[in-house]
Amino acid sequence: MKTGDTVVYLDGSFVPQREAAVSPLDRGFMFADGVYEVIRSYRGSLFEEAAHIERLHRSLREIRIDKGAANGLEEIFPELLDRSGLAGSEALIYVQITRGAAPRTHQFPAVKAAPTVYAHAVPFDPPLEQRDRGIPVILVPDTRWSRCDIKSISLLPNILARQMAEDAGAGEAVFVRDGVVTEGATSTFCAVLSGTVVTHPESNVVLPGITKRIVFDLCSRTGIPVAERPFREEELPRAAEMMLLSTTREIMPVISVDGMDVGGGTPGSLTRKLQAAFSAVIRSV
Ligand code: PDD
Numbered sequence: 440m441k442t443g444d445t446v447v448y449l450d451g452s453f454v455p456q457r458e459a460a461v462s463p464l465d466r467g468f469m470f471a472d473g474v475y476e477v478i479r480s481y482r483g484s485l486f487e488e489a490a491h492i493e494r495l496h497r498s499l500r501e502i503r504i505d506k507g508a509a510n511g512l513e514e515i516f517p518e519l520l521d522r523s524g525l526a527g528s529e530a531l532i533y534v535q536i537t538r539g540a541a542p543r544t545h546q547f548p549a550v551k552a553a554p555t556v557y558a559h560a561v562p563f564d565p566p567l568e569q570r571d572r573g574i575p576v577i578l579v580p581d582t583r584w585s586r587c588d589i590k591s592i593s594l595l596p597n598i599l600a601r602q603m604a605e606d607a608g609a610g611e612a613v614f615v616r617d618g619v620v621t622e623g624a625t626s627t628f629c630a631v632l633s634g635t636v637v638t639h640p641e642s643n644v645v646l647p648g649i650t651k652r653i654v655f656d657l658c659s660r661t662g663i664p665v666a667e668r669p670f671r672e673e674e675l676p677r678a679a680e681m682m683l684l685s686t687t688r689e690i691m692p693v694i695s696v697d698g699m700d701v702g703g704g705t706p707g708s709l710t711r712k713l714q715a716a717f718s719a720v721i722r723s724v
Contacts, residue, residue: 446522448515448558453522456559465555467537470545471593473555474498478516479563479686480530484724485516486686490649498590499536503547508536508554515558523560531687534558535592566688570714573692573706574610576683578672579603581614581621587644600624611683613696616644619669626685627651628693630670630678631709640667650684657716663709680707689721690714 449459466472476495479486492513496506512534520526539552583596600612601624612624621639622628627648629638636658641647658665675681681693681701690713692706706714 445559445561446519448519448556450553450556453518459557461555461557462540464540464543465537466539466541466548466552467535467555467592469543471591471595472502473535473537473592474502474504474590475533475535475592476590477686478532478534480520480525480528480532480560481721481724482529483517483520483525483527485532486721486724487649487653488513488516490652494590494647494649495534495536501586501589502538502591504536504538504554508556512558516560519558519560525560525562529563529565530560531563532558532560537592563687566691569610570689570691571706573694573704573710574683575608575695575698576611576613576623576681576693577604577607577609577697578615578620579612579624581616581644583614585643587621587646588642590646597624610691611693615672618671618673620672620675621645622648623683623685626683626688626691629654629682629684630675631680631682631707632670632674632678634679634709635664635666636682636709636713637666637668637670639669648684650686650689653720654682654684654690654713654717657713657720661712661716663713680710682710682713690717 445456446453447456447459476491478491495509499506516532535557537555539554541548541552579600604612613628614621622645629636639645655665675696679702683691692710694701694704
């Protein structure tokens, strides 16, 4: 199927992508005044859909868009998959809600605009080889704002960081804020320190990851110690293993940081154990 032939959802209708039109005055276009979610479909089943919708509601609340804008998405998503020819396949759903189109003012529009609700589904080719071998990452200064808990479409620092990783031949950029490791540009970052899986606690400087919640539950169930505490860049050299967690990467082993090998440059046993446990969860959805 050519890109333009794919069907997308926009403001109440399913339309061919090439016919989907958003106003240039849309505040998403003008200001990145909106929020989004990425949801994985395994063979047509949306993974952790309720958690993604809940996080979307939270993001909307935090930027003061009525959460009613997200009404009906649970019915829209399966239809979107179906109309995209992806009802039984591996796919990703992207959904974005902006404050809508209105004359350009920084403050909210004087006359309330209808939020723009957009979604599309794309086939997804899981990064199996990378998940098997692991990927290198680089550390970059966390130049983002102080509300990274909101899944905002304003992603310029993340884009620049990911490109820096790309330029360095790495698979992800990991942010460091005032010496503290926060998260990946598009993922949650975990280090295994003294046998404990450690990640930054949920706060204004990280996105509350849904994959992280699943993985930490798996750790608890399999007796792997976990800690959500800030940890510093200086602690990384003594990490036995490192992982990135996200909807698209699931559990991605990190095998080097800024060119320095992690765990001898191969994924560690704890990472492997968690990958196996995660795969079992996926098989059962
Ligand atoms: N990114 N942190 C950031 C900054 C992210 O962008 C993401 C996900 C995560 C992991 O969240 P989750 O496990 O809920 O996917 C953490 C998505 C996949 C994206 O932007 O494409």
